Amino acid sequence: METSFMLRRAFQALLPATLLLTACSKDDVPAAPAPDQGRVLISHAAAAANTQVTAFVNDQQVGQLNYGQTSSYLNVNAGTPTLRINNGAQQVATQPLTVAKDQNYSVFAFSPTATVGSVNLLTVIDDLTVPALGTAKVRLVHLGVSATSPVRLSIPPATPTGAPNDLTTDVAFGAASPFVAVNAGPLNLAVYNTGAPRTQVVAVGEGTGSGTGTRNFEAGKIYTVVVRGIAGSGVPTAQQIQAVIISNN
Numbered sequence: 001m002e003t004s005f006m007l008r009r010a011f012q013a014l015l016p017a018t019l020l021l022t023a024c025s026k027d028d029v030p031a032a033p034a035p036d037q038g039r040v041l042i043s044h045a046a047a048a049a050n051t052q053v054t055a056f057v058n059d060q061q062v063g064q065l066n067y068g069q070t071s072s073y074l075n076v077n078a079g080t081p082t083l084r085i086n087n088g089a090q091q092v093a094t095q096p097l098t099v100a101k102d103q104n105y106s107v108f109a110f111s112p113t114a115t116v117g118s119v120n121l122l123t124v125i126d127d128l129t130v131p132a133l134g135t136a137k138v139r140l141v142h143l144g145v146s147a148t149s150p151v152r153l154s155i156p157p158a159t160p161t162g163a164p165n166d167l168t169t170d171v172a173f174g175a176a177s178p179f180v181a182v183n184a185g186p187l188n189l190a191v192y193n194t195g196a197p198r199t200q201v202v203a204v205g206e207g208t209g210s211g212t213g214t215r216n217f218e219a220g221k222i223y224t225v226v227v228r229g230i231a232g233s234g235v236p237t238a239q240q241i242q243a244v245i246i247s248n249n
Contacts, residue, residue: 036101039073040083041126043246045143045228046119047239048111049087053119056084057097065109067238068209068228070246073104085109085119093119104128106224106248110143112174114230124176128222128249136217137179139224140191142171144241146231148193148201149173153180153225156190156200164192176224184219191227191243202227207245215245222248 042055042063050067058081063071078101085093093109104126112120122143131137140153150172154164167189168177189204203211204225217223229241 036078037075038078038099038101038103038105040076040097040099041071041073041104041106041246041248042083043070043106043108043226044068045141045226046109046111047143047145047228047230048114048116048118049092049109050239051087053092053109054086056086057081059084068244083107083121085121087117087119092117093121095121095123097123104248108141108143108226110174110228111145111230114145114232120174122174122176126222126248127179131181131220131222134184134219135181136184136219137222138167138182138189138217139177139179140168140171141176141224141226142173142191144173144202144227144229144231147173147227147229147241148231150194151191151201151227152194153177153204154190154192156188164190164198166192170194179222182217184217186214186216188214189225189243191225202241202243204243204245207243209242209244211242220249224248 044053044065044067052064052066054064055062057076062074076099078099080096080098082096106124106126108122109119111118142151150170152166153168154166157164167180171177191201192198205211206213207215224246225243227243230239231241
C-alpha cells in the first residue's frame with residue numbers, strides 16, 4: 001500500500017511537467033517579429049516618358065503609375081532595397097534606397113532631359129512632423145525640364161511692381177526644398193525665378209496643373225508643390241510646364 005501511494009505521488013508530480021512539454025509543441029513556436037519598415041511614396045513626373053510605368057522594390061511589383069500620378073505611401077522593409085522603374089518590359093531607371101525604421105520618403109521619377117524615354121530618380125526624406133497650430137507645411141520640388149533654374153516658391157506681390165514673398169530658398173532643377181510653414185488658409189502660390197527682374201515661371205493656383213484659382217492650405221496638413229513638364233515650343237499640352245500639389249498626409 002505504501003509503495004502504491006508513493007508511485008501515485010510521483011506520477012502526480014510529473015503530470016504538470018508533462019502538460020508543459022505538451023503545450024510547448026512545435027505548433028506553438030512564437031512567430032518571427034515583424035520586420036522594421038519605413039514608408040515610400042512614388043510619383044511619376046517624367047514628362048519625356050509620359051507613358052505608364054511599373055515600379056518594383058527588390059523585384060516585387062508595387063504599383064503602376066501614369067504620368068502625373070502619385071502612389072500612396074507604401075510600407076517597405078528597412079535596409080537598402082532597390083527601386084526599379086520599368087516602361088513595359090524595359091528598365092528605365094533603378095536606384096538603391098536607404099530606408100530607415102519609421103522614416104518616410106518620396107521618390108520622384110523625372111526626366112533629366114527632353115530626350116524621349118529619359119528617366120532619373122530623386123529621393124527625398126519626408127518630415128511629416130505635425131505642423132504648428134494654425135499652420136500647414138509646404139515644399140517645392142523642381143522637375144521642369146529646360147525651365148528656369150533655380151526657382152523659389154513664393155506668394156505673388158500685391159502690386160505689379162512689388163516683389164514676391166519667397167517661401168523657400170533657391171531650388172535647382174532635380175532638387176527639393178525643405179518643408180516650410182505657411183499660415184493655414186487660401187493661397188495662390190507661384191514659382192518665380194531668382195534673378196532680376198523677378199518673373200513668374202509658373203502659377204500653382206489650385207494645384208491641379210491649371211495654374212488658376214487658390215488652394216486652401218488646411219491647418220495640420222503637409223503639401224508638396226511639384227513643377228513638372230517640358231519648357232519650350234511645340235510641347236504637347238499634357239507635357240507642358242505646370243505646377244501641381246501633392247498631399248503628404
